[in-house]
Amino acid sequence: MIKHKLALAVAATILTATAYGQSARDYISIVGSSTVYPFTTAVAEQFGKANANFKTPKVESTGTGGGFKLFCGGVGVQHPDISNASRAIKKSEIETCAKNGVTEIVEINIGFDGIVLASSKKNKPMPLTIKDLWLALAKEVPDPATGKLVMNNFKTWKDINAALPANKIEVLGPPPTSGTRDAFVELVMDHGCKEFPAIKDLEKADEKKAKATCQTIREDGVFIEAGENDNLIVNKLVANPNALGIFGYSFLEENLDKIQGETINGVAPSFETIADGKYPVSRPLFVYAKKAHVGVIPGIKEFIAEFTSEKAMGDEGYLARKGLIPLPNAKRKQVAMDANALKVMAP
Incomplete structure (x- = not known):
């Protein structure tokens, strides 16, 4: 019985190898x-x-x-x-x-590539910071009055920063399977949250929970998963001038006639600023x-x-x-x- 099983296994291996050779792409x-x-x-x-x-x-x-x-x-x-x-x-x-x-x-x-926040050229550019972006997109944020973490209820950019317009927060971005999403979380969300005492206190008490709070993006319709097709996001930005889109710099460069890159921490995304490391949201490919x-x-x-x-x-x-x-x-x-x-x- 054992010999029979062994013979079958050897035969199967030979057949697999033969099929591999015959059907090679x-x-x-x-x-x-x-x-x-x-x-x-x-x-x-x-x-x-x-x-x-x-x-x-x-x-x-x-x-x-x-x-x-x-x-x-x-x-x-x-x-x-x-x-x-x-x-x-x-x-x-x-x-x-x-x-x-x-x-x-x-x-x-x-x-290298930069991750850009882009908008329609019909819109006035916004001087964003990594801190602003975290407050706009995190699921839980510090309450402005008490400093304690609460569910994010910011509706407009002005709610976050008085220097920003009263436009509704609406951000089109990649799904969790995307490397762009991973890099955005690492370079923006992880950094933006560190500026708040409530997160620092939570980190001392429960490092795992603090990390989850930093990285978890809100699910109330403000952040819209737009799939893996970055060209689709570009088209949606053209159709909705108040929305922002998250994607790689190359897609911005290909569509500069329709969209613009927002400055982040005072630096605009460009070939030069990504190459020399001045632009804060850049990553290796x-x-x-x-x-x-x-x-x-x-x-x-x-x-x-x-x-x-x-x-x-x-x-x-x-x-x-x-x-x-x-x-x-x-x-x-x-x-x-x-x-x-x-x-x-x-x-």
Whole structure:
């Protein structure tokens, strides 16, 4: 009986391996971040034009979290080869990958991006601060009279800051699966809350509860989840001049004829202010590749070489023209060297 089961298991393994070889994809499958999507798509198109031997990669916008779920699902042609991410992969995601046999991951920091708060050009710009944004969007905020935490009942920007207009607070933003949402929480919500004594007191008593209070966004209709399609947010801003939208800088740059970026802490989002670190809401962008698929799916190594080339990622590269903020020269060279050597992340 045991021998019979063993024979069946061996046969199944052989059949699986044969099927794997027969049904191997002849194109690279890429999923993940909507922010990184336009950059990876540009590289995919360039790669397809320049390499007659390889098909143009298929790039899908699933959001960073959704991309990692697919990427970490396993090794084999039914799973993506590459995942775009607008934040670094989490420890929990690396663990999920490992459980499913995805143990050799190549991390490529492709550059930087800023998260912007944008509005229609029909509206007068607002001089926002990170503190203002937290008060506008947090589920619980300190009561102005007592300082104690209460449910957020601010209705207009003027309620928060007398220097701001009496416009209704309405913010269109990404869902929890989005790397942009993760980065916004980390760079805005986590920082904005720290300015209040009530949060500092809570942190001393219950650090976990304080963190949740800082990060939890209100659910009373003021913050509207607009999905992973940043172009949809742009269109909604044009239709509703009083609303603000949260998305990556590249989408602002592509639509400067219709929308504008709000200043945050006195700094306007621009290529220069994100590159030099003056703009407070900026973050690194990544591409993750599955080393086990190199040599099985044609073109992965060559695609990585194209992505990390100076003509793509350089100061004057075609990705910079699409809004990617390039890495400093020395860092860029190191990233390219490690990526092309298929250097894997430490477990």
